[in-house]
Each structure stands twice: as structure tokens, then as C-alpha cells.
Amino acid sequence: MxxxxxxxxxxxxxxxxxxxxxxxxxxxxxxxxxxxxxxxxxxxxxxxxxxxxxxxxxxxxxxxxxxxxxxxxxxxxxxxxxxxxxxxxxxxxxxxxxxxxxxxxxFDCSDAKPLTADDLIAVPPQDWPGLRFRFHPSVQLLWQCHAILPLWRALQAGAPPPPCPPLEAPVPVLIWRRELRQFFRSLTPEEAGALERLQQGEDFAACCEWLARQPAVDDAAQRIVSWLQCWLGEGLIVGFCV
Known part of the structure; x- marks a missing residue:
């Protein structure tokens, strides 16, 4: 050999x-x-x-x-x-x-510079329906059927682990990084659905149309504008195209 x-x-x-x-x-x-x-x-x-x-x-x-x-x-x-x-x-x-x-x-993924509110304010109104957003590479969406977040927080703090029972309904959890720190928070199903659609490349108008059909949403335009403001503040959006 x-x-x-x-x-x-x-x-x-x-x-x-x-x-x-x-x-x-x-x-x-x-x-x-x-x-x-x-x-x-x-x-x-x-x-x-x-x-x-x-x-x-x-x-x-x-x-x-x-x-x-x-x-x-x-x-x-x-x-x-x-x-x-x-x-x-x-x-x-x-x-x-x-x-x-x-x-x-x-934590490990590549970085990208977040957009600011001024970047979106500069977009002409006629371009908004076809707007497609690009999100930070770290943005991930998980659906959890158990009480994972309270358990994780307790373990992170060195406290005794609480029970981890099944939830009444699955909860979407958003995970992202800004600079060198990871963040996460739970979302409503509607916010998670809108974020997922935009992240997959759906344009702004189509996302608004989908959101308007959701029973839990009264004012789709106001709701998605508030989410966009929140996502900008969290550094989730890093680009867009028409």
C-alpha cells in the first residue's frame, strides 16, 4: 500500500x-x-x-x-x-x-451598513409600490412552539431553568445582529409574515395587499409603516431597489 x-x-x-x-x-x-x-x-x-x-x-x-x-x-x-x-x-x-x-x-455572518429613515424618505412616492428591500445578512426568523425565550434568558443569567411547556400557538422570533451584538424578539404573526415576504423579495405593494387581508390588521398602511420605522431603528434594512 x-x-x-x-x-x-x-x-x-x-x-x-x-x-x-x-x-x-x-x-x-x-x-x-x-x-x-x-x-x-x-x-x-x-x-x-x-x-x-x-x-x-x-x-x-x-x-x-x-x-x-x-x-x-x-x-x-x-x-x-x-x-x-x-x-x-x-x-x-x-x-x-x-x-x-x-x-x-x-454573530458569524458578514456585516452590512443599515439604512436610515432619510434614505427611505428620499424615495419618490411613485416608486414605493415596486420597492423591494434587502435585509441584513444576520436576519433570521424562527417559529417556536415551546417557551424557549424565558428558558434561554434564565440560563443566560445563571438562574435555575424554568419549565419549557408547549405554547398555545407558535410564536415567531426574529434574530439579528447589530455591530457585535446579537438581538432577538418575538413578533406577531402579521409582522413575521410581512417581514418574511419582504425578505423573500416581494415588493411593497404586494406585501401591503397581503397585510390588508389579515383579520387582525385594521389599517395595513399604518401598520407596515410603523414596522418599517422599527426595522430601520433595529438596523434590519440595508438596501432597496425598485
Whole structure:
């Protein structure tokens, strides 16, 4: 066997955790698994805090066995954990992991300069119907069916974790970053729907028409103007085109 083939086989045995007659291979396999588990703990510090050390270690072992790394960067080792937890029927854990992962993505993503109110005031009235907005790369929208936010805040503050019961109805949660700080807040379904449509490239007129059809909205124009002002203040909007 050539040296390159031996090296490739050794790498595959380490990643797959296969038994082998290579001297000392188990040492490398154990070190590899420990390094990946440490990376998961960095990506999900509050999930680890919520579960406890022993339970998180078991979760990391099961996850890494079921979802081995397929990316050259260790940064992405944990991106399938929410899906893995959901497949196991652990809905609250899956939502918590998805929220914590989204916060990490918001921190890591590229930056963009937010627009100001003056930028939109300069848009001619006749151009508003066809206006399409561009949002900050960190902007994400999650729907949560459990009381994730109170639990996250308690764990972040070092307080005992409260129960995480199912909610009466799913709640949309907005996540974004401004400068070097992550933010999040819950939205009404109407605000979430408008934001999602605009983020997907729908023009302003079509979004207003959709909003006017929502039973909970009395004045669609006034409502979306107030949201635009809020989004500008939060640094969510970074560009537009007609």
C-alpha cells in the first residue's frame, strides 16, 4: 500500500471510529471525538447547561455517531443537531438548539451598513409600490412552539431553568445582529409574515395587499409603516431597489 493510500485509510478509520490494527489508532480516534464534542459544547453552551454535563456528553456521542462531520471546517459540526433532536422526538430541545445555532450564525455572518429613515424618505412616492428591500445578512426568523425565550434568558443569567411547556400557538422570533451584538424578539404573526415576504423579495405593494387581508390588521398602511420605522431603528434594512 502506498503512503498516500495508507494516510487516506488512516484518516477514514479515525473519522468512522472503525477498529483497526494500526498501532495507537484508538488514541487518535478518542482525541478526534473529544475535539468534536468540545466544538459542540462551544456552539451550544446553554443547551449543555440545561441538559447537564453527563446528558450533553451522551447527546454529543449519539449525534456524532449518527451525523459524522462532512465539512472541512469544524465550525459546521453542529448544524444538524436541531434536526437530529427533532427526529428523536425531542421537540423542545430541538427548538432550543435551533435558537442557539441561529444566534451563532447571526454573530458569524458578514456585516452590512443599515439604512436610515432619510434614505427611505428620499424615495419618490411613485416608486414605493415596486420597492423591494434587502435585509441584513444576520436576519433570521424562527417559529417556536415551546417557551424557549424565558428558558434561554434564565440560563443566560445563571438562574435555575424554568419549565419549557408547549405554547398555545407558535410564536415567531426574529434574530439579528447589530455591530457585535446579537438581538432577538418575538413578533406577531402579521409582522413575521410581512417581514418574511419582504425578505423573500416581494415588493411593497404586494406585501401591503397581503397585510390588508389579515383579520387582525385594521389599517395595513399604518401598520407596515410603523414596522418599517422599527426595522430601520433595529438596523434590519440595508438596501432597496425598485
Amino acid at each position: 502506498k503512503l498516500r493510500e495508507r494516510q487516506r485509510q488512516l484518516q477514514q478509520d479515525i473519522v468512522a471510529g472503525r477498529k483497526s490494527d494500526w498501532p495507537g489508532l484508538a488514541v487518535y480516534q478518542n482525541a478526534y471525538r473529544l475535539r468534536l464534542a468540545e466544538a459542540l459544547a462551544v456552539d451550544y453552551p446553554l443547551l449543555r447547561c440545561w441538559l447537564g454535563e453527563a446528558a450533553f456528553t451522551r447527546l454529543a456521542r449519539d449525534y456524532l455517531a449518527a451525523c459524522p462531520s462532512r465539512h472541512f471546517s469544524i465550525r459546521w459540526i453542529g448544524h444538524r443537531l436541531p434536526e437530529f433532536l427533532a427526529r428523536r422526538g425531542e421537540a423542545a430541545l430541538a427548538e432550543f438548539a435551533a435558537f442557539e445555532w441561529a444566534l451563532g450564525l447571526a
